């Protein structure tokens with residue numbers, strides 16, 4: 054039972070005359086309800102892989118399936134629709150809209166989907182542990198940990214099956230990192246599938262399953278315990 058499936062995915066970037074093969078034939082399935090972590094050194098293709106898993110980017114070749122739907126040959130509009138409905142993205146830099154308040158940021162994906170619901174947005178902000186006094190503030194008025202909570206609430210706006218998180222603790226100190234990991238664990242316990250990219254091996258203990266990416270290929274797949282025993 055897979056929420057996302059990739060088959061022999063390749064991704065080639067053309068920057069000028071230089072070709073970079075970021076993914077060299079990756080096949081994997083994300084199981085419904087799991088907490089999957091993708092680890093690997095910088096430049097190994099982790100972000101590229103996550104973006105393709107969430108239809109933020111398309112592969113050069115290979116097959117991608119999200120929620121049972123084949124992503125091959127879809128138009129940009131169709132991809133955007135799938136993305137908005139099935140996946141929620143969380144980024145290292147939070148990527149909040151600075152000109153919108155916290156509450157408006159969370160409502161933004163709802164607006165795109167044509168289903169604005171302020172009460173639901175407030176509930177999501179409470180769920181991620183943000184104090185009410187922050188709801189009408191702008192992102193720059195919050196701490197990094199708080200901004201990431203808002204970004205997670207926004208990722209949940211359209212109740213996606215999967216949350217894709219790219220180095221979500223990369224900008225945070227240890228205390229705030231642990232808080233964000235606890236929040237992701239809580240969301241996972243309540244039924245959300247989580248895929249998280251990190252280069253921080255100390256975080257793998259939060260995952261059910263770890264995929265080690267190296268030079269555009271899956272080098273190994275293991276449990277957190279197996280990886281822990283090695284590092």
Ligand code: ADP
Pocket residue numbers: 066067068073074075093094095096097098099100101102
């Ligand atoms: P990671 O997330 O593991 O650091 P990335 O997926 O960001 O890896 O990058 C994999 C490789 O693809 C790197 O060599 C990187 O320089 C290259 N790359 C990533 N994005 C682009 C892009 N937009 N254009 C050209 N090359 C890119």
Ligand code: ADP
Pocket residue numbers: 193194195196197198199229
């Ligand atoms: P945390 O308890 O998450 O570590 P901080 O100690 O960084 O948070 O921040 C405590 C409070 O200070 C937060 O509630 C936040 O509203 C405020 N704050 C933090 N950073 C900034 C900033 N750059 N601009 C304005 N307010 C900030």
